[in-house]
Ligand SMILES: O=C(O)CCC(=O)Nc1cc2ccccc2cn1
């Protein structure tokens with residue numbers, strides 16, 4: 001089935017209204033399977049594999065690291081940031097445009113002012129136990145509102161390969177274990193409602209992540225940042 005038919009406006013609205021909005025409202029996260037289909041999903045996987053083989057993926061930076069803590073002990077991913085317009089990212093761009101449509105429609109129904117998103121972070125956990133310790137994507141209101149992760153891993157068996165994304169929904173007595181399966185799209189609130197970790201991976205694990213910004217929270221974060229910079233400048237010039 002061509003993507004245009006799979007994701008007609010009517011089909012998209014149905015998924016947003018019946019799956020995404022209720023799940024985000026009730027539990028704070030939602031995943032969809034069979035998002036792009038074998039052909040387009042496979043094209044995205046091929047493009048990510050090429051990026052990995054070309055050495056374009058580099059060790060991700062740490063936000064804040066304790067002295068002496070090895071980066072890979074905190075996060076073992078190798079990443080590249082793409083906007084989707086780059087040569088060799090045409091299929092990635094198809095994915096990003098679909099996620100944009102889904103999030104834009106969901107934001108309207110959730111009365112969220114989502115203004116824009118980050119570039120896409122293409123990530124590879126190279127196996128050998130690489131993972132990502134428990135963390136919150138946006139713990140301090142930096143503007144990031146919804147995290148969307150598209151997984152690309154065919155024939156993934158969590159018992160052997162690990163790499164499960166475990167979400168610890170705030171205040172809930174349960175955890176959610178999400179396997180990074182091919183053509184799966186996961187969405188969740190980026191703030192403290194959803195601490196999560198990537199359990200050690202023992203096979204190459206690919207994912208593409210984008211973050212959508214709440215316009216008001218982003219503007220507020222930028223204002224605080226400007227104020228901090230201004231006060232640091234005024235202090236240093238005294
Ligand atoms: O691959 C997955 O299942 C999720 C991995 C994950 O949480 N990645 C991640 C990556 C990040 C990179 C920069 C800043 C914050 C970040 C937060 N989370």
Ligand SMILES: [Mn+2]
Nearest residue numbers: 135136137196
């Ligand atoms: Mn994260």
